Amino acid sequence: MRLPFPTLAALLPILTPLATAQLHHYATLAGLKYFGAATDTPGQRERAGYEASYAQYDAIFSDPSEFGQTTLTNGQKWLFTEPSPGVFNLTEGDIVTSLAAKTGKLLRCHALVWHSQLAPWVEAKNETEWTKEELSAVIVRHIRGVMGHYKGKCYAWDVVNEALNDEDGGYRQSIFYKVLGEEYLRLAFATAAEVDPAAKLYYNDYGIERLASVKTEDARRLVKMLRDAGLRVDGVGMQAHMHADNHPTAEDLEETMRGYVKAGVQEVAFTELDVRITIPVNETSLEWQKDGYQKVARACVKVKECVGITLWDFYDPFSWIPYTFPGKGAGLLWFEDFGRHPAYQGIIDTFKELIKDKTGKCGRRLSRVRRATLPRGRA
Numbered sequence: 001m002r003l004p005f006p007t008l009a010a011l012l013p014i015l016t017p018l019a020t021a022q023l024h025h026y027a028t029l030a031g032l033k034y035f036g037a038a039t040d041t042p043g044q045r046e047r048a049g050y051e052a053s054y055a056q057y058d059a060i061f062s063d064p065s066e067f068g069q070t071t072l073t074n075g076q077k078w079l080f081t082e083p084s085p086g087v088f089n090l091t092e093g094d095i096v097t098s099l100a101a102k103t104g105k106l107l108r109c110h111a112l113v114w115h116s117q118l119a120p121w122v123e124a125k126n127e128t129e130w131t132k133e134e135l136s137a138v139i140v141r142h143i144r145g146v147m148g149h150y151k152g153k154c155y156a157w158d159v160v161n162e163a164l165n166d167e168d169g170g171y172r173q174s175i176f177y178k179v180l181g182e183e184y185l186r187l188a189f190a191t192a193a194e195v196d197p198a199a200k201l202y203y204n205d206y207g208i209e210r211l212a213s214v215k216t217e218d219a220r221r222l223v224k225m226l227r228d229a230g231l232r233v234d235g236v237g238m239q240a241h242m243h244a245d246n247h248p249t250a251e252d253l254e255e256t257m258r259g260y261v262k263a264g265v266q267e268v269a270f271t272e273l274d275v276r277i278t279i280p281v282n283e284t285s286l287e288w289q290k291d292g293y294q295k296v297a298r299a300c301v302k303v304k305e306c307v308g309i310t311l312w313d314f315y316d317p318f319s320w321i322p323y324t325f326p327g328k329g330a331g332l333l334w335f336e337d338f339g340r341h342p343a344y345q346g347i348i349d350t351f352k353e354l355i356k357d358k359t360g361k362c363g364r365r366l367s368r369v370r371r372a373t374l375p376r377g378r379a
Helices: 005-014 025-029 051-062 091-102 132-149 175-181 183-195 216-230 251-265 284-303 344-371
Strands: 034-037 069-071 106-116 156-161 198-205 233-240 239-244 267-277 306-311
Touching: 005 069, 005 233, 025 034, 025 216, 025 344, 034 132, 034 156, 069 091, 069 306, 091 106, 106 132, 106 267, 132 175, 132 183, 132 344, 156 284, 183 216, 183 233, 198 216, 198 267, 216 251, 251 267, 251 284, 267 284, 284 344
Parallel strands: 034 069, 034 306, 069 106, 106 156, 156 198, 198 233, 233 267, 239 267, 267 306
Antiparallel strands: none
16 A cells, blocks of 8 residues: 555654564464464465565564564465366465564464365356265365365364354355355364364354354354264454444453353464554554554453464555555555554553563562562561
């Protein structure tokens, strides 16, 4: 997203200066497993045309104190991994997977069964042309082919992505649901559990971080359905594509996550975080954005089952937002000139505050224990 020069110049006094990388460092001190950023194949999609920025981008991405985890934004999706029936191409997925290994990052893998970015051959037949047996076999083959290739390399997999309707509840009318109903969800999770028993298996969706949302209620019900079927579903991924001027409170985020834990998952995560702004940005909208990011950081630390936060990339020009939401952008933490958004320091400040609270409580507990064990008159 190319911001007008006058806008950047006007914002210079409030932009966060370059400093030592800190996001993953402070996230782990606060108790999270990781703070990460998704990334895509160099030269492809939003990254095309920005080759001059790659060296600086790569230096930030590679720093282990900044990001301890990554996700492939596109390279493991069906469109790229199985472009023809039974013909697998794992080239794009291998690029980012190798980069994660080289830079010592935890890898979340994304996504096995999704209605979008689906290979055209899957949708070339409608629900009356696919038989249940045929489409079931296609799902199993795809999961075995892709997940099997990356076995042992992925901390977690988004097994099913965005199976729920946006507004009115219920299931999205994808080709998978039209042919197989709920059975495609059970089939996907059962197959994934067989292929890589060590990987955490997630259901992932957007709009399920809001406490009062029908979609959130449906996501809890989906988890319960899988658990009642005796299937393993380890986590719920909240994509958290949020709005700077309208986002949940930290307390609502906490309660939402606890609801998923009560439904039966062991962990939750913010998997595709960005906070979009109406362009051009200004000081007020950047403060709103900072507040949104801080609420996510606070909520994740407060809920012990929340293992981490993943940005949906970190560099504004590589964001999907301007291409999908005209008039919106600047949703990440680095501007085009690599100046940091105020939200960057806001996240750090939140982690530091929570670390201080945690160590303070530990110190107070230790003091009470010491006083209780000292001889009378020595306290």
